[in-house]
Amino acid sequence: MKIDLEGSETIAADPERLWLALNDPAVLTRCIPGCRTMTETGPDAYKVEMQLRVAAVGGSFEGEIALSDKTPPRTCHISVSGSGSLGHGSGTARFEITPAEGGSLLAYQGAGEVGGLVAGVGQRILGSVSKHLVGRFFTALRKEFEGSAALGAAE
Amino acid sequence: MSAEAARFRFVSANRRVREDRRFVAGHGRYVADIALEGMLHVAILGAQHPAARILSIDPSAALAMPGVHYVLTGEELAGATDQLMNGLDTPNVRRFPLALGQTRYAGEWVAAVVADTRALAEDACEKVKVSYERLPYLTQAEEALDPSSPPVHPAHGSNVLLDKQFVWGEVDRHFAESPRQLSFRVTWGRNSTVPIETFGVVASWDPWSEMLDVWASIQMPKYPDQIARALRIPANNVRVHHDVDVGGSYGVKRGIKHTVLAAHLARRLGRPVRLLEDRLENMRGGDAHGPERIFDVDVAFDDAGIVRSMKMRALDNAGAYAGRAPFQLGKPIGAIVGPYKIESVAYRAQSVTTNKAVQEAVRGFGQSPTNYAIETALDKVGLACGLDRIEVRRRNFIRKEEFPYLIPSGTRYDSGDYHTVVDKVLAHVDYPALVAERDRLRAEGMLAGIGIAACLEPSGGNSAFEPLLNEKNETTTWMESVRINVDGTGCVAVTIHTTSSGQGHETLAATVVAEVLEIDPDLIRIVRPDSLACLPSNTPVGSRMAIMMGGACFHAAQKLKAKLLRIGAHRLGLAPEAARYQGGSVGAVSGGQALDWAALVNIAHRNFHLLPPDTEPGLESTHVMQVPTGTSLPKDGRVQMYPCHSFEFHLVLVALDPVLGKPEIRRYVIGHDCGTVINPHIVKGMTLGGIAHGLGAALLEEFVYDEEGQMLTQSFMDYLLPSSHEMPKVEIVHHCTPSPFTVFGQKGSGESGYLGAPAAISGALNDAVAEFGISFDKLPIRISAISDAVAAARVRSSEETTS
Known part of the structure; x- marks a missing residue:
């Protein structure tokens, strides 16, 4: 089944810092829900291992993330594909960072397709689950900057 | 009586x-209650894609887990067993319990993991790595008729399993001579019986006596023979234990693939093995879906509403393998004219493969969908002639004194008294009062409709449809x-x-x-x-x-x-x-x-x-x-099918709020004649359960696949079953016309209720929305479909008023 995601979030960081964070595997590992490891396999290419739970099924997924059409520190194209025994998914997204009051505005738009057990079991809630996961990502991302801001203040 | x-x-x-x-x-004593010393447990890894080549299966991570004993793949199993039985003459549509080289539907079994416990086996399933190369796929029956559609079985050459045209009587002449004709299409959605107990099997092999012991939740003819054949062992080395209660079936408990897999593992591992499906395995890959059928119907009739001839084309979406699906187009030939005196019939039975789960026999074996098409035709003829829908049926009914009655396709109906059953039901409900109640509801702003269905339950099952659809099959006893x-x-x-x-x-x-x-x-x-x-x-x-x-x-x-x-x-x-x-x-x-x-x-x-x-x-x-009647092979496309024909007449009042669209059954009456009743409680239970089942088929139940070939209704959150909230009180009006062909005059009742309920409920909804000039032509008629159609019709009518 198809999933569309679109939205924008304000992050308390200037575009350059936000850009760096979004390109840092260590930050992403902390922010992506269920992400256990993220290993660089080439320029702008990563391998990820995730543990996720959707509705009645949960499990581990392995996937690949590739970044392209990068225009630092403004836009980037991301493609994701992954599979586990409980399902598979793939998608592409584009995000755009613009300076905004209080930091940066991060706008994103993406489309994905999921299949396998997860699609069937979770189809009625996949839309809200994916929104929830995106929400968790941004909550974690904001924490990154709160943390560093606090850290910076202490220094 | x-x-x-x-x-x-x-x-x-x-x-x-x-x-x-x-x-x-x-x-009760079910398969899940069978616990043998040293028994191992199986979990199944299903395919994620509707069609894909299996490039590799890596079980190493799963096998490394403590307590995991084995990972079985299609290659090993196909090497050790013969393919599962195929009723049609389609030798290149080969089917094994585990996918061999290629998967053909999302959920098809790819590997089986054996472990000390079921939970462990499920966990280990996640560690089995399968890499796939995705292939083109299809889900729609009409697409499958296109020779350029991606073949589910490339070796078979096309997606058509069966395409057989029957003409019984002078159809062309009757059409030419009839002053009126009408044509329509109705579609029966893919549903099934989804028993509370999923399929389960325990297999144990004793190498010293060379005996395979099997306990299974099974309802399948020739089950031990099929196990023996697939495993290449003599049939007297297979012992199926029948003292196991089966927690619901109505046709679908035919886990031959489960059994062959478990039996092979029991032999391979030297320990008893149990495979007990969970709900997801059952819904996705249990191969227990029912018919999914498009009917194109033409009827020729006169101004008095007398139907003289019918052309019916039934296109069935069999899913990925032949299974029993094509035969479910054959059985309804034994009652292809329903309870009516239709003089001639042309029937085209088409069965195609798509990338969906495999069909199994479901209650009525294709009769309920056919009855839905026939009853829709009678409703439309009544409407076209300005006749009451009960009157048009009465005019076409076979009369009591005409039995035994030979229908054009070769079956002789045993007995019946349809007019009397209808009269008894109408007297019981006070029909004018029921119509007044419908009109009162309408005056209150509700949508309300009366539904009618009159149909037959062929019973006494022989297998005459098998030689009819496959000339190489010469079975004449059952x-x-x-x-x-x-x-x-x-x-x-x-x-x-x-x-x-x-x-x-x-x-x-x-x-x-x-x-x-x-x-x-x-x-x-x-x-x-x-x-x-x-x-x-x-x-x-x-x-x-x-x-x-x-x-x-x-x-x-x-x-x-x-x-x-x-x-x-x-x-x-x-x-x-x-x-x-x-x-x-x-x-x-x-x-x-x-x-x-x-x-x-x-x-x-x-x-x-x-x-x-x-x-x-x-x-x-x-x-x-031996089955009474029906002892010879088909001749000229005609054959005596089942010996007995029970009759049921449904009368339903449905009401719904035009905005909410949720149908509520206000009254449900069924007149039922299954000859001499042997135990009234059993017959009553069958009829009530059958109506609930039919209500599900009419309004709720469907195995839905999305455009990507993924099944969306894999659990009871999405595959909706009728509950006591939807199920009305049912009033049963009995009548007894004994069958001359049976020892007490009894007929069958195992499918009663289910065979007419979908048609009756559909008819009631169509009556309810007739004022908008719309009708529903596809089951199930979900709440969303009703409210959307009514809303659209209201917008149209308000636009017309304002313009």
Whole structure:
């Protein structure tokens, strides 16, 4: 089944810092829900291992993330594909960072397709689950900057 | 019925169903209750893609987990077993329990993991790495007819499994001569019976006796033969235990692939193996979906609403393998004109493969979808002629005095009195009052409609549709057997030779044997021996057990009674015709001294010197029953299908809020004639359950696949079953027209209710929305479809008013 995601979030960081964070595997590992490891396999290419739970099924997924059409520190194209025994998914997204009051505005738009057990079991809630996961990502991302801001203040 | 019932002591009597006690008390014995020493457990890894080449399967991470014993793949299994039976002549549509090289639907079994516990096996499943190369796929039946569609089985060459045209009678002439014609399309959605108990099997192999023992939640003809053939072992090395309760089936409990897989693993690993589906496995990959069918119907009729001829094209989406699906287009040929005098019929049966789960037999074996199409036609003819929908049916019904009635496709209907059943139902409901109630609801701003369905339940199942659709198949018998043994203490044990999935066979057998022998049914023990101790039987399919097992019980008991009579007459020095059997005793017709049951039993078991000459000692009898009628092969596309035809007439009042669109059944009345009823509680239970099942098919249940070939309704969150909230109170109006072809005049009732409920409920909804000039032509009619259609129609009508 198809999933569309679109939205924008304000992050308390200037575009350059936000850009760096979004390109840092260590930050992403902390922010992506269920992400256990993220290993660089080439320029702008990563391998990820995730543990996720959707509705009645949960499990581990392995996937690949590739970044392209990068225009630092403004836009980037991301493609994701992954599979586990409980399902598979793939998608592409584009995000755009613009300076905004209080930091940066991060706008994103993406489309994905999921299949396998997860699609069937979770189809009625996949839309809200994916929104929830995106929400968790941004909550974690904001924490990154709160943390560093606090850290910076202490220094 | 009362006049009929008076002939009997136990048949038709208000007696309890003996099985119910253990079920109600929670003491049924199911496959899940079978626990063998050292038993291992299986979990299944299903395919994620509707079609993909399997590039590699890496089980190493799973096998490294403690407690994991084995990972079985399609390559090993296909090497060790023969392909599963295929009823059609399509040798290149090969099917194995595990996908071989390629997966053909999302959920198809790719690997099986064996571990100490089921939970561990499930966890290990996640560690099995399969890499796929995705292939083109299709999900729609009409697309499958296109020769350029991606073939599900490339070796077969196309997606068409079956395309057979039958013409019975002078269809072209009748169409040309008829002043009126109409055409329409209706679609039956893919649903099934989804029993509470999923499929389960336990297999155990003893290498010293070379015996495979199987306990399964099964309802399948020739099950032990099929296991033996697939495993390449002699059939007398397979012992299927029938003393297992089956928690619901209505056709779908046919886990041959599960059994072959578990049996292979039991042999391979030297330990008992259990495979018990969870709900997701059952819904996705259990191969237990039902028909999914498009009907294109043309009818030719006159101004009086008399239907003279019909053309029907049925296109069925079989799913990824042939299974039993194509035959479900064949069985309805035995009642292709329903209860009506349609003179000629052209029928085109098409079955195609797509990348969806495999179909299995479902209650009625294709009859309920066909009845839905026929009843829709009658509604439309009534509407076109300005006739009441009941009147148009009455005018077309076969009349009581015309039975046995030969229909164009070769079946002779046994008996019926359709007009009387309708009259009784209309009198019971006070039809004018029902119409007034509908109109009152409409005046209140509700949408309300009356639905009508009149249809047949062919019963007594033979397999005449198999040779009809596959000329290489020459099966003309579909027997059922019973054995009665009276032991040396006079106790009676009756053996029946299949599993039961809630049909009350123990009650049936005890009632019939008791009726003939004139003894207390509660004293009769019913036994289900394992398959090696069984007489030839074909399991409860085709609504046949009242007719076939009931018939076998009757004849075996008659043989036993005749032997008792001979023994008694000899001992009393009477000629057999001068003796009389009564209540278990034998005495002279003229009265006087009689030998009671104990004395007769004693002679048979201990006094060979008192037995008549050439009499075997002991008291035992068997009967192998052939299906009444239908003993020859098809000729010119015509064949006698099932022997008996029960009739049901549904009358339904449905009301709904035009904005919410949620249908509520305000009144449900069914007139039911299944001939002589053997146990009224069993028949009532079948009818109520059948209506609930039909309500699901009409309004709720569907296995939905999205455009990507993924199944979206894999659990009961999305595959909606009717509950007590949706199920109305049902009023049953009985009538009894005995069948001339059966021992008590009984007919089948295992599919009752289900065969007409979808048509009736659909008709009621169409009546409710007729004022908007719309109708529904696809089942299930979900709430969303109703409210959307009504809203769109209201917008249109308001635009027309304003413009």
